[in-house]
Amino acid sequence: MRVPFTVLFLAALSAHAAALPGFRVQLLGPTSGFASSIAIDSHNTIYYTTTAGGVFRFSDGMSQLVTHVNTAAIGDSGLLGMALRGDNTAIVHYTTPALTADVVSSIDLTTGAETILHSFVCDKDVPQRPVPSEHHGGNPTVAADGSIFVGIGDYGGWTIASLPDWNGGKIFRLNVDGSVVQFALGFRNPFDMAWDAGNRRLIASDNGELADDEINIVHLGDFCGWPYTMGSAPAIEGAVAPIYVFPNIVAPTGLIAVNGRNRYFQRGYLLGAFVTKAIYYVPDIDARPIPDPIPIIAGVTGSIIDVAQNVNGDVFFVTGNAIYQLIPPQRGDCNGDGRVDAADVAALAQELLDGNPEPAISAQNGAFPGSWGCDVNGDGLIDSRDMRALLSMFRSRAVRSTGGH
Structure with missing residues (x-):
């Protein structure tokens, strides 16, 4: 049985607004229709797509139509996603x-x-016969060699996800020579994925029926279980279990491997979520057991559709109707109030009582909910050296304010 849209809608309405200390969002502007993806090129130009078929360039809060593809936005269908292959080409x-x-x-x-590049027939038995509009997947992703990965959901058809001769419920790789390989099968509705070239694997989320939303590590030839098992359900022989199952419905959407150019997101993955309206951070995909993904924001905006980074490491995301930038805490803003002042010295002293040292990404835990800005020297840890760095910042300010006298 599939989850009715009303269940997801009501769950999304119940999401509580929260952000880690010091993090906030900045609205950049509206989209021209219901957005389905966001991507940023090497010149920091933002592009987005809409389910109705539009590909747009976005600048200074304004949208410019690049092109329109022939589709219809019905249910989970339409223009489902986009990735860039260089600065001049979008893969949709x-x-x-x-x-x-x-x-x-x-x-x-x-x-x-x-x-x-390729057309995947939905009904292999009667190619002209339409399938339901639900569960068609989402974003493609482009590997460094130019090959393309794309996930297609099971169209609500359950069993076809496990049948190799059907296209539904699969992830495919489109090689640069034009050949197409079925990379893995057994998915319900994989919205996005990221290729890890060094380990020759995909990191892919999958949307469960209820509290079965997954994060998977996928290799060539893997069967990921659907429809015979999913989430925390009992494993079956031959199926690869997910590395993480969310305890509640989140409805995972856009997924990116961070580019290492953001002082707070040096490695790992960022994952959007429709129901919880959240951006989750997964710092170490290979940790076992994998810790719960860290909700950077949740419920602050509308449902989050996709996430992207520019070349500077800045994080952007798109909801159904708007584009935002995620603003992290300033270096030294330990209490997360948006300022760096004497109150942060007291806040850092309290944070050090929670652990000295402790990982910066754990600052919100413990007796004092500090911000990641407590990591003043940017080494990924919060310890006594950060207090020295913070006091040094104030001394430098004092020198500048007195003209060096």
């Missing part, structure tokens, strides 16, 4: 208007011209 995934195929195309971001 969408369903045909009649819901007979999932299409992967390249878009020239200068001219808007579309080139269809």
Whole structure:
């Protein structure tokens, strides 16, 4: 049985607004329709897609249409996602208007011209027959070699996810030579994924029925269990278990491997969520048991559809109707109030009582809920050296304010 949309909608309404100390969001502007993805090129140009088929360039709060693909936004179908392959090409995934195929195309971001790379027939027995609009997956992702990964959901058809000759419930790899490989099977609705080239594996989320939302490490040939098992349900022979199962419904959406250029997100992954309206941080995907993902924000905006980083490491995200930037705490803003002042000395003293040293990403835990800005020297730890660095900041300010006298 699938989860009714009303269940997800009511769960999303019940999400509580919260952000880690010192983190906040800045609204950059509205989208021109219901957004389905966001991507940023090497010049920090923002692009986004809408389920109705639009590919847009976004700048200074304004949207410029690049092109439109032939699709229809019905249920979980439409233009489902995008990834960039270089600065001039977008790779998009969408369903045909009649819901007979999932299409992967390249878009020239200068001219808007579309080139269809592959069309995945939904119903292998009767190719002209439409399938339901639900569970068609989401974003493609592009590997460093230019190959493309795309996940397609089970169309609500359950069993087909385990059948190799059907396209639903699978992840595919489109190679640069035009060949297509079924990379893995047994998925319910994988919205996004990230390719780990060094370990030749995908990090992929999958949307469960209820409290079964997963994070998976996927290798070529893996069967990930659906529809015979999912989440924390008993394992079955031959299925690869998820590395993490969320205890509550989150409805995972956009997923990125961080680029290491943000002082707070040096490694790991950021994951958006529709129901909890959250961005989760997974700092170490190989930790066992894997700790609970850290909710950086939750319920502060509308449901989060996708997440992206620019070349400077700044984090951006898109909801159904707007684009935002995630603003982290300043260095030295230990109490998370947006200022660096004497109150932060007292806050850091309290934080050091919780652990000296302790990981910066644990500052919100313990008796004093400090911000990650307590890591004043930026070494990833909060310890007595940060107190010296904070006091040094104040001494430098005092010298500047007196002109060095």
